Amino acid sequence: MNRACGYRRQPPAPLFAVGLLLLLLSAGLTTYASPRPASDIEIPKVQQSVAGSEARLKCGIKEHHAEHMNASDVRWYFKPCGGGGFQQLPACSDRTALDGYDWRALNCDNKPCRVTLTIANVSDANAGLYRCTIHPYRTDNQTQLDIQLVRSFELLVIKSPLDESIPAPELMDNLPANTTAIVDTPIVLQCRVHSKVLPTIKWFRRLNKRLGEHSFNQNKSIRYLENFYELLPSAGEKLLAHDVYLSKLILYNASERDIGIYVCVGINYVGVSMADAYVNLVHANGMPVEQETTGGGYVRLMVLFLIPIALAMMPLLVWAALNVLRSRRSDEGKPSLGEPIATNVSAYDPNSVVRLKRERIIYGGSMQEHIYEKIDLN
Structure with a gap:
């Protein structure tokens, strides 16, 4: 019946999708034998x-x-x-x-x-x-x-580490070179190393102040000839030519903190080679950027540390002042018990014509007290 009407039975949809996927994989991944x-x-x-x-x-x-x-x-x-x-x-x-x-x-x-x-x-x-x-x-x-x-x-x-014919790495082209850049712009320092074997190239920055034992980080800081150096992240080594490797150090948005001496160190299992360069900054108008001194940085750090303490002390000072004023007002409203007050107490008898006056000492404030005594006129 289906043939007479011109219809043909279609394969199920899942089998058709699987077959199409295999066909695409075969067409995309199959190559010639060569x-x-x-x-x-x-x-x-x-x-x-x-x-x-x-x-x-x-x-x-x-x-x-x-x-x-x-x-x-x-x-x-x-x-x-x-x-x-x-x-x-x-x-x-x-x-x-x-x-x-x-x-x-x-x-x-x-x-x-x-x-x-x-x-x-x-x-x-x-x-x-x-x-x-x-x-x-x-x-x-x-x-x-x-x-x-x-x-x-x-x-x-x-080469084998026991091969003595391998020389120590050698820095080429007088790199890195001294650099002067405009503040807030990127600085790129380059270092090229010639080595017969794959070297390791690291970048360091010399610190301006000495590090105490409490601030010395063995993972990021080293000491060399009475100076301290900080290890900086870099892009690693890239092969330029036969036995020539390149490493770059990029300083983004350079500021006065970046002014100083930077050292490139090339290392292989035979020896070490290093060279340094000085980075200086100027403003857009050509004026040099003054590098922060250690004392100024310390004072600025102390000021930043004391600001939150001062803000926290202000409510406490206001509370103490209010308590002092409240205490003074309370003392002024109540007489002291230690000071005697002399009051005149009068005694009067309506049936007599003589008025008796005497003084009494009353402690505790201005309390009125009426005392009446009978006076015999005879």
Whole structure:
């Protein structure tokens, strides 16, 4: 009946949605067996290995998938870059120069490649970019996805700490340099370090006053040649060229507190190298900014500390003054019991013509008392 009317039975909606999702995943993630060109936007995972040790590069999204993905078609490719040795190679970050180099397929010791690539006795010849492809992607024994996964790695080979041929880091280009800037504007200090191995670059600011034992912070402050320095946050190290690293210190909205001496320190496992620079500030009209002295800052701090105390004392002083005034008024309204008051008390008999007067001492105020006595006229 349905065929006669020209209708066709449609698949259920959930199955159709699942099929469409798998089709999109396959179209978006599947690539050809040959690796993509180096000009593609791709951020490789950086991994460091000491020369003479064993390096292990693991492909895949999750570690527990590796055992199942070994049954898939796994391939590894290599492109040399960076590193030392006699051959001058471009840096691994220079993608334009790397376009002239081809990816080289690894034979994996004439065996099917596995998800984990193991490189024994790593040397400078092994430094470079690695790329792996997996198809299909297996999550377990029952489930496999018809997609091709591609991952990239950058292998950095560093010298052994026992290698005495590695020199201490060296600061380049007379950086950092003395800087004068306008107040409330950002200041950028740069430091370039030449090192055969990856260095650590730190920034410090010299403190103008000595730190006591109670204010010395071992995590942020150090003492060097009778001076104290404060560790500052910075952006870390960035590779500029072969064995050249850059670090920047940015001071936002510079104020008089930022005036002073800043030190860049380059560190590797062989030695330390440092250089300092002075930062000065001027107003927009060219007038120099006066740096705060220690005494002025201390007085300003004490004033800020005493202001809330004074505000808290004002209600207490008003309350005390009101109590004193109330007490004085009460004392004025009541005579003192200790002072005698002499009053005239009169006695009068209406039947007599003689008036008797006598004085009595009454304590306790102006209380009237009438005393009548009978007087015999005979």
